[in-house]
Structure formats: structure tokens, C-alpha cells
Amino acid sequence: MTSEAYMNPTMNVAPQDPAALVRRIADEHRHVPGGLLPALHAVQDALGHVPAEAVEVLAQATNLSRAEVHGVLTYYHHFRTAAPGRHVVQLCQAEACIACGANELAAHAQRRLGCEMHQTRADGAVTLEPVYCLGLCASSPSAQINGRVYARLTPEKLDGILASAGVAP
Numbered sequence: 001m002t003s004e005a006y007m008n009p010t011m012n013v014a015p016q017d018p019a020a021l022v023r024r025i026a027d028e029h030r031h032v033p034g035g036l037l038p039a040l041h042a043v044q045d046a047l048g049h050v051p052a053e054a055v056e057v058l059a060q061a062t063n064l065s066r067a068e069v070h071g072v073l074t075y076y077h078h079f080r081t082a083a084p085g086r087h088v089v090q091l092c093q094a095e096a097c098i099a100c101g102a103n104e105l106a107a108h109a110q111r112r113l114g115c116e117m118h119q120t121r122a123d124g125a126v127t128l129e130p131v132y133c134l135g136l137c138a139s140s141p142s143a144q145i146n147g148r149v150y151a152r153l154t155p156e157k158l159d160g161i162l163a164s165a166g167v168a169p
């Protein structure tokens with residue numbers, strides 16, 4: 001279980017022992033009714049993704065089968081099963097943002113970053129993901145970059161934000 005690339009924007013440090021961290025989160029949610037989803041969120045918040053090894057640990061703690069945990073993990077787009085790049089760029093692709101230019105913004109971002117949606121660039125610098133509504137519909141199009149939300153984006157604004165976040169073209 002590794003997480004060398006991802007730096008949690010709230011922790012700003014890479015966890016030293018991901019396996020121990022997953023076990024601690026599993027213990028905190030052991031036998032808690034409905035505890036699987038908050039446990040998955042906690043693991044991803046800490047590691048940037050939910051590693052395969054976490055499925056067994058969380059299944060035991062929540063008294064579910066591995067298939068059930070895997071089913072929940074893969075049902076929600078929010079959860080990643082692979083480590084993201086050092087920067088995570090999430091572009092809203094829901095209706096209000098699409099109506100205000102999110103498709104064009106996504107095309108620009110893919111050109112500027114050199115990777116497609118759902119992909120991490122070969123140098124591990126950045127992961128580009130769609131998200132489906134950030135609650136900023138009145139200020140579309142919006143994005144979340146390294147955990148911070150931005151509204152009324154244009155390709156030029158996005159370039160400036162990426163440059164100040166240190167995301168190299």
C-alpha cells in the first residue's frame with residue numbers, strides 16, 4: 001500500500017504508514033451502522049484513494065463481504081482505487097456547468113495538462129477528473145483544484161490557477 005505521490009491538501013503530508021492508517025479508520029468505524037461510507041471517505045481523505053488492501057480490512061470491520069465493500073467503492077465516482085497525481089484537478093461536468101462552457105473548459109484543460117479525464121499524467125504531476133456538481137451552479141463553470149473550489153472559470157482563469165498551484169503545463 002503506497003501513497004507516495006498524493007499529498008492530502010488538508011494534511012499536507014504523505015501518511016507514513018497507510019496500512020496502519022486504514023486499520024485505525026476501520027477500528028473507528030467497527031460495528032457502526034452505516035459506517036462503510038464514512039470509513040471510505042476517511043481513507044480517501046487521508047490517502048487520496050482507497051487501496052485494494054483496504055477492502056478486506058473495511059469488510060471485516062463493518063461486517064460486510066469484500067464484494068459488498070467493492071460494490072460500494074466502485075459504485076460512487078467520488079472514490080478512487082488508484083493513487084492520484086500530486087495535484088488533483090476536478091472539473092464540474094454537471095448540467096449547469098455544461099450549459100456555461102464546461103465542455104470547452106474540459107477540452108482546454110486536457111490540452112493544457114496533457115492528459116484526458118480520469119487519467120493521471122505520465123509524470124505523476126496531475127490527475128484530471130470530472131465531478132458532478134460542486135454546489136456552485138449559479139457561478140458556473142466550476143472546478144475543485146487540490147481541494148479548493150473555483151467558480152466562473154474561463155480557460156484563461158484556469159491557466160492562472162493552475163500556474164499558481166504549481167501545475168506545470
Ligand code: FES
Pocket residue numbers: 092093094095096097098132133134135136137140141142
Ligand atoms: S452543475 Fe457545476 S456546480 Fe452545479
